[in-house]
Amino acid sequence: MSHIPHTVIQEDADFKALITARRAITWPLAAVVSIAYFAFILAIAFDPKALAIPVADGYVGTNGIWLGIGLILLCLIVTGIYLHKANTVLDELTHKVQDKFAPTHTEDVV
């Protein structure tokens, strides 16, 4: 087993590109889910009546119900977006870094 100093990898351009690309996708998506969810929770807390209003005249389905189902779908969409990014960009960069520093899969970082 060979040991690669972590500083060498940290200075690598592909590694830096991987970190930048991953941060650019994970934190904004995490923020979208959290903000949407807490907006929903705060609406329940502070303005429950607004959620009990039907989405449009002549309908019985309310804002709250459709927003809630929308939130469930948002979780699925966010998951899909991240997976798409991971498959197209992040995995490729990860493999580049792995192949460069750990071609035999036995290397370790020290």
Place this chain on the structure above:
Amino acid sequence: MIGSINLPAVSMFLMFAALTLIITYWAAKNMAGTKDFYSAGGKITGFQNGLAIAGDYMSAASFLGISGLVFSSGFDGLIYSIGFLVGWPIILLLIAEPLRNLGRYSFADIASFRLKQKPIRVLSACGSLTTVILYLIAQVVGSGKLIQLLFGLPYEVAVVTVGTMMVLYVTFGGMIATTWVQIIKAALLLFGATLIAILVLAQFHFSPEALFTAAIAKHAKGTAIMGPGTLIADPVSAISLGLALMFGTAGLPHILMRFFTVPDAKQAHRSVLFSTSFIGYFYILTFIIGFGAIVFLTGNPNYIGENGKLIGDNDMAAVHLSHVMGGNILMGFISAVAFATILAVVSGLALAGASAISHDLYANVICGGKAEEKAEMRVSRLATIGLGVLAIVLGILFEKQNVAFMVGLAFAIAASTNFPILILSMYWKRLTTRGAVIGGAAGLITAIVLVVLGPVVWVDILKNTAAIFPYKYPALFSMSVAFGLIYLFSVTDKSHQSKEDFDRFDVQFVRAQTGIGADRDTLKH
């Protein structure tokens, strides 16, 4: 019908039991060591693991409990479903890959990657065991009552059966058997719930509007079921419950453990894609089932007792509805699946608890990481038997108690102890051992004390007149205490240990992000 021996249910359950015991026998023959026992040898695919995670999550409590909550209060059931789901994208985005890259068998592996082994392992094991035992009691008590109703068995017999089956699966089949039991049950449950939901929707020409209209016409609360009701009384409770549901998921040891059963980080994030999809889909089904139950059970003398309540209480809504939709056969199938669900979920919990004892406490704390594999296996099996006995004894002791609060407390502890340590050890360089231990322990204690002093335990169970702590959900306070003290005791930490904690961060970061040095397995592509 309810409370007597139900033949279709019993025969279908016996088929499930036979199949899972054959799997356990096969798993036991292939069990080579701790790696197979804790993580199924890292040979589970992303799709299989996604189903297994969804299975862990679709417990009897969430299937029967949420459809029952929708039946009794409509919209409020949706609040729980959403809260349980939103944790998943967070796990995917921030936790799944580094978790797989840094750990082997338990989430304490990650927290102790750069922090001092012993104190962190002890704390993580306390967090894990408390969460697991609370969750286990809630499941076992719920299961005893359910089986009593569905199969006509005495409560004690039901609890002993559940405890014994759980010990059999885990001690002989380890993670391999536990995963396959969970996969089979998840598939059966998704099939059964889909069938009921389709049969309900078919009555309304697949129009949700028509279903809502019929439900409003039937329900005593009328249009009130379409908006927020009494579940959340004030803003503090709303935020507190929201926090516990969202971040608790990311701290549940039996869920985190599943990420070590896949070969690499890529399969770990594939797992989350599948699990999130299955769970999201499942919660939409429970919502339809709850509304269907309002329409078809309200005022129906076959299912409503003389007290005007649903026979067997609201949790039985989904089961009764299956009887309306598909007679004894469908009800038998759903009952058998509910039983299977309980077994699969308690097995996952027992395995997570056993690994906290054998891998964290025995192998790494007591033996300093130098335990013999055979000895560690023996300890984990003994721990499983111990947890089985504990579950049976506590299950019988708590028969008459309201245990629903225990799941909420388990989530609050997971969000206030396990989650902060895990996320900060991965992402916050300044975290030190001292900060993690003091803050994590304080989060654990705060969550427990506030629940004991709150309305559910202090007033409803201990029969005091007024609660000392006014809110039902402690997470807002216990998470603030945990994060606050972790921050305070980390930034002021000038010890020699803190320098080591700090220096190891970069190594950990590189490995977490790239998987280099991680315990990778190869999977047939």
